[in-house]
Amino acid sequence: MKYMMDENTPPQIARGFKEFEKEVYNVKNVFGEGLSDVDLAIRLKNDEWIFITRNYKIRKNKHEIKAFKDNKVSIFFMDVTTQLDMWQMIKLLVKNWEEIEKISESANFSFGYRITWRGKPEQLW
Numbered sequence: 001m002k003y004m005m006d007e008n009t010p011p012q013i014a015r016g017f018k019e020f021e022k023e024v025y026n027v028k029n030v031f032g033e034g035l036s037d038v039d040l041a042i043r044l045k046n047d048e049w050i051f052i053t054r055n056y057k058i059r060k061n062k063h064e065i066k067a068f069k070d071n072k073v074s075i076f077f078m079d080v081t082t083q084l085d086m087w088q089m090i091k092l093l094v095k096n097w098e099e100i101e102k103i104s105e106s107a108n109f110s111f112g113y114r115i116t117w118r119g120k121p122e123q124l125w
Helices: 011-019 027-031 037-043 056-060 062-070 086-106
Strands: 002-005 024-026 049-053 074-078 112-115
Touching: 002 011, 002 027, 011 024, 011 027, 011 086, 024 027, 027 037, 037 062, 049 086, 056 062, 056 074, 074 086, 086 112
Parallel strands: 002 024, 002 049, 049 074, 074 112
Antiparallel strands: none
16 A cells, blocks of 8 residues: 655655655655645545545545545545644554554545544544
């Protein structure tokens, strides 16, 4: 599986996962800054990408969700009930990584999950 982290996630996190032989990239390093979520969904189309984002607002924008679903890009939303610093994001991702991989490998594409501090990731669609 290939994972793309949004541009609001520090690129160091993706680089850290690569050190553990995980295929994790950051939008900034691959496509630059300022790419809309709809354009990102189109660029990730048909290549079995999993998108990891802090941008929980995407859920409320029907046209953005539709773009990810139509392009078969699945999403994990990091719990952003509070502003997470880099270390908190790392802890949240590491805590949930085994479940993230298990879900990614077994689910059909175009799923959405919320990654939380409590329990397992919560399915949104």
